[in-house]
Amino acid sequence: MGETTGQRQTGYARSMMPFAELHALPRQLRRLAVRDLAWALLSPPLLSAPPCPQRHPLAGSAWAADPQRLKDWLLALDCDEQPLLDWLATLTSRRLGLYYERLWQFALGQAPGIELLAANLAIRDHSRTLGELDIVLRDDDGTHHLELAIKLYLGPADGDGRDPASWLGPGCHDRLGTKLAHLAGHQLPMSGQAHSRQALAGVGVQQVQAHLWLAGYLFYPWPGQAESPAGANSQHLRGRWIRRRDWPMYTAERWQPLPRQAWLAPARVEADECWVPLQFAVWLAALDPQAPAQMLVRLEPDADGVWHEAERVFLVSDSWPQLPGF
Numbered sequence: 001m002g003e004t005t006g007q008r009q010t011g012y013a014r015s016m017m018p019f020a021e022l023h024a025l026p027r028q029l030r031r032l033a034v035r036d037l038a039w040a041l042l043s044p045p046l047l048s049a050p051p052c053p054q055r056h057p058l059a060g061s062a063w064a065a066d067p068q069r070l071k072d073w074l075l076a077l078d079c080d081e082q083p084l085l086d087w088l089a090t091l092t093s094r095r096l097g098l099y100y101e102r103l104w105q106f107a108l109g110q111a112p113g114i115e116l117l118a119a120n121l122a123i124r125d126h127s128r129t130l131g132e133l134d135i136v137l138r139d140d141d142g143t144h145h146l147e148l149a150i151k152l153y154l155g156p157a158d159g160d161g162r163d164p165a166s167w168l169g170p171g172c173h174d175r176l177g178t179k180l181a182h183l184a185g186h187q188l189p190m191s192g193q194a195h196s197r198q199a200l201a202g203v204g205v206q207q208v209q210a211h212l213w214l215a216g217y218l219f220y221p222w223p224g225q226a227e228s229p230a231g232a233n234s235q236h237l238r239g240r241w242i243r244r245r246d247w248p249m250y251t252a253e254r255w256q257p258l259p260r261q262a263w264l265a266p267a268r269v270e271a272d273e274c275w276v277p278l279q280f281a282v283w284l285a286a287l288d289p290q291a292p293a294q295m296l297v298r299l300e301p302d303a304d305g306v307w308h309e310a311e312r313v314f315l316v317s318d319s320w321p322q323l324p325g326f
Contacts, residue, residue, distance in 0.1 A: 017044060017235075018056055018064035022071055026265045027308060029074065031081045033088060038074050039265035040103045046151065046214050049231035052184040055211035057104060057146050060139030062112035069112070096263060100150040100215075101134060114139050117203045123196050131190055136203060145191035145208040147183060151176070151216040152263070153229075154241045154293075154314060154321075161226030167218070170293035170314055172321045176229060183212055219314050222246070241314035244289060254299040254307065255280050267297045267309040274299055274307045290317050 019042050026038040045054060056064075063070035077084055087106045091098060101119070108116045118136040122129055135146040153167035153176045161167070165177030188210040190196055200208065220226050222240035256275040258267055275283075287294070294315045299307040 016048065016054065016056060016233075018059055019067050019070060022067055025071060025074065027268070029078045029265075030268070031078050032262065032265070032268075033084050034074060034078045034081050035265035035268065036099075037077070037084060037103045037107060040100055040150075040215070041070070041074075041107055043215050043237060044235045045233050046216050046218065046236050047180075047229075047231045048233040050183075050212055050214065051180050051231075052188050053209070053211045054213065055144065055146070057108060057135065057137070057148070057213055058111055058114070060141040060144075061114045073110075094261065096260065097150055099261070100264070101148050104135065104148055108135065108137060117143070117205060121199055121203065123190060123193075123199050125195050130195055131187070133191055133196070133199075136191075136200065136205060136208060138205075143205050143208050145188070145210045147187045147210075147212050149179070149183070149212070149214045149216075150264070151179060151214060152219065152314075153216070154219045154316075155221055155224070155226035155229075157221040157224050157226075159226070161220075161228065162230050164229040164231070167229055168321055170316070183214075188212060217312070222313070239312040239314065241293075241316055243316055243318050243320065245318045247284070247315065250277070250281065252277055255296050256299065257283065258295040258297050258312070260295070263295055267299065267307075267312075269299055269307040271301070271305045271307065274301075290319070293317075293320065 022042050023044075025042060026035045029035045029038055041058065047054070058064050058070075063073075084106060088099075088102060091102050105116070105119045108114050115138040116135070117138060118133065121133040121136055123131050123133065133145050134148045135144075137144055137146065151169070151174070153169060153174075155161045156166040159166055163177065164180060165175050167176035168174070191200065191208050191210050200206070217237045217239055218228065218232065219239045219241040222242045223246065228236070254274060254277065256269070256279075296313045296315050297309045298311040298313070300310045301307050
């Protein structure tokens with residue numbers, strides 16, 4: 001017999017994208033929380049060459065060796081999502097990053113071949129908290145400290161976009177370059193510092209390998225010619241961003257806003273919940289000109305009449321980003 005796709009992959013490729021053949025699965029699932037979980041586990045990283053080591057959290061799991069097992073587990077959850085909903089119910093914050101981490105904790109706690117040793121492990125200097133380690137796990141490849149991040153960045157309207165510092169979060173409070181510098185200079189090295197030894201010893205760990213896993217979307221200006229930032233993964237997820245003044249006055253396509261808690265997996269909308277163009281036009285006319293960036297999705301129907309995301313766009317104010325140099 002010939003090698004399987006997974007066997008043909010290099011070790012590096014497996015550590016980056018062990019489930020490439022399952023990339024379409026999130027769109028096939030019905031339950032929002034399960035689709036978000038599948039998206040977290042299966043979506044590609046934003047970068048292929050970050051300034052610090054990167055490793056898929058499930059690279060050492062039995063699921064990575066046999067992706068069909070992961071697919072079967074997700075399909076079973078889609079039939080009975082209650083265990084996942086019960087887990088997520090303990091999350092009191094609506095922050096997207098914490099939701100993303102919680103999804104990963106659920107999966108890592110059940111992944112065959114993974115021993116989840118700690119999540120959000122606090123590092124303290126006496127009574128002062130210095131930070132925390134997102135994930136500490138053990139697998140066949142060793143013991144790992146993992147920092148997990150979900151980010152959405154908008155590229156510059158002017159300039160080539162190669163500098164990660166020119167990519168901004170929709171609220172203008174975050175830059176890709178700044179985030180990478182913080183990860184490489186602070187978050188990942190933390191597990192190797194003296195203050196971490198006691199906390200790690202408390203979960204039976206003497207030494208760890210530190211890795212990043214950074215997922216999300218990059219949004220390109222429309223109109224605009226921005227290139228991908230340096231180090232971007234060629235398979236990264238992408239959308240566009242557009243200012244209010246450039247939005248067409250009328251479009252027959254089906255667009256509607258996507259609430260923040262649904263920003264992860266591609267949208268799936270039942271026929272009776274899909275907006276008609278007039279409904280979107282009314283919403284847009286009522287939107288404050290200085291409203292925060294709005295995530296919009298363009299929807300297309302499948303053969304069963306369910307509408308699926310075909311494209312996503314950030315709609316921003318004409319004055320966005322209100323920063324010097326942009």
